[in-house]
Amino acid sequence: MKNVLEAASCGSGGVNRLDRAPACRISLLAGNARLFSGFTFNRYFRLLVSLEPSVIAVGAVARGRPVGLALGICNSGQEAEFLSIAVAPAERRRGIGLALAEAWREEAARRGMAGIVARYGEANAGRAGFEALSASAGWDAPAEDGLMVTGRAGAMAEVVGTWRAIASRLAHPDLYEYAPMNLSKADRTTVSACLSRPEAAGMLGPVVLAHRMAPDFSALIRRQGIVVGWVLASQAAERSIHYDEAFLDPVYWHSGMMIGAYHHCYARQAALLGRDSVATYYTDPTRPRMVALTRRRFAPIADRIETILAVRSAVARPSSTSFNRKGSIHEHRSA
Structure with a gap:
């Protein structure tokens, strides 16, 4: 599953205060960046505690304190996912949001990404602000990119379990297995092969996403002991699970295995x-x-179903510098 974007909090054109505003340093973050956790969603806090190689975090500091963050993930050779961007209210309309977005895109380019994508709900309160920012940064216009479904785990598990085709498959568990997230060396090779398929375009898989995965609510789909798919979940809040990514070998698309996997995960979450x-x-x-x-089938039993929008951009050619908002050039340095 791809992640929904937190709206940017910097307007598109308000840079008229730069000349009299304190300098703001834009830096690539490394190590422990939890001082910036107030500028992203709760579910991404763990990404900041110890930044993994797949995570790009760019921070803004003014007067010695964090004032903004752009955060996302990438995997070599794939589209980078821009997860969130935010600027402290007192620092908005100084161009900091634009500087964060541009520095983040430069770092994605340096890491070999061909493009970036940011996803967000059509009802997001900060949608207008982010779309203004992305337009200023030269990103593509928003386009419909899927559906986000939110429901109650117990009700969804019960309803799915009554579907005739799924119920018949659940009655024969010897045909497949929804297994714990224990990956052997052979499993990792199989996962890599799955990710190379066109049907897995944009996915990261259970190896790369292990650092943010909630194992109790995730599952490997095995057929005769071989990994043929997965459902990966993260814990968004104390009683809220976000199912981030799901893959199934196309050979089994008509088997009902994927719906069975969701049933398994929902039932476990309810328990x-x-x-x-x-x-x-x-x-x-x-x-x-x-x-x-x-x-x-899911919309009628869900609490909410929302259209997701996406903004994409090809990455700019990377440079080794970024600008503070007074016009000075600073090397990207770890914070």
Whole structure:
């Protein structure tokens, strides 16, 4: 599952205060960056405690304190995911948001990314601000990019379990296994092969996402002991699980295995966190069968279904410097 963007808090054109505003340093962060955790979603806090190689975090500091953050993840040779961007209210309309976005894109280019994508809900309160910022940065216009479904784990598990086709498969667990997230060396090789398929475009898989995954609510899909897919989840809040990514070998698309995997995860979530704990999952338009199934079968039982928008950009040619908002050039340095 891809992540929904936190709205940018910097306007598109308000840079008229730069001449009299204190300098703001834009820096690539490394190590422990939790001082910047107030500028992203709760579910991303763990990314900042110890920044992994797949994470890009660019921070803004003014008067010796953090005032903004651009955060995202990337994997070699794939599209980088821009997860969140925020600027302290008192520092907005100084161009800091634009500087953060540009520095983040430069770092994605330096790491070999061909492009970046930012996703967010159509009802996001900060949508207008982010779209103004992305337009100023020269990103593409927003386009519909899938559906986000939010519901109660217990109710969703119960309803899915009554579907005739799924119920018949659940009655024969010897045909497949929804297994714990224990990856052997052979499993890792199989996962790499799965990710090389066109159907897995944009996915990162259970190896790269291990640092943010909630193992109790994730599952490997095995067929005769071989990994053929997965459902990966992260814990967004105390009683809220976000199902980030799901993959199944296309050979088994008509088998009901994926719906069975979601049933397994929802049932486990209901058992561990309660029937009314929140389950959220995303499906994108490159998987039209899942989109159609979501609209037909999941929407009626969900608390909410929301269209997701995406803004994309090719990355700029990287440079070794970034600008503070007084016009001075600073080397990117770790914070």
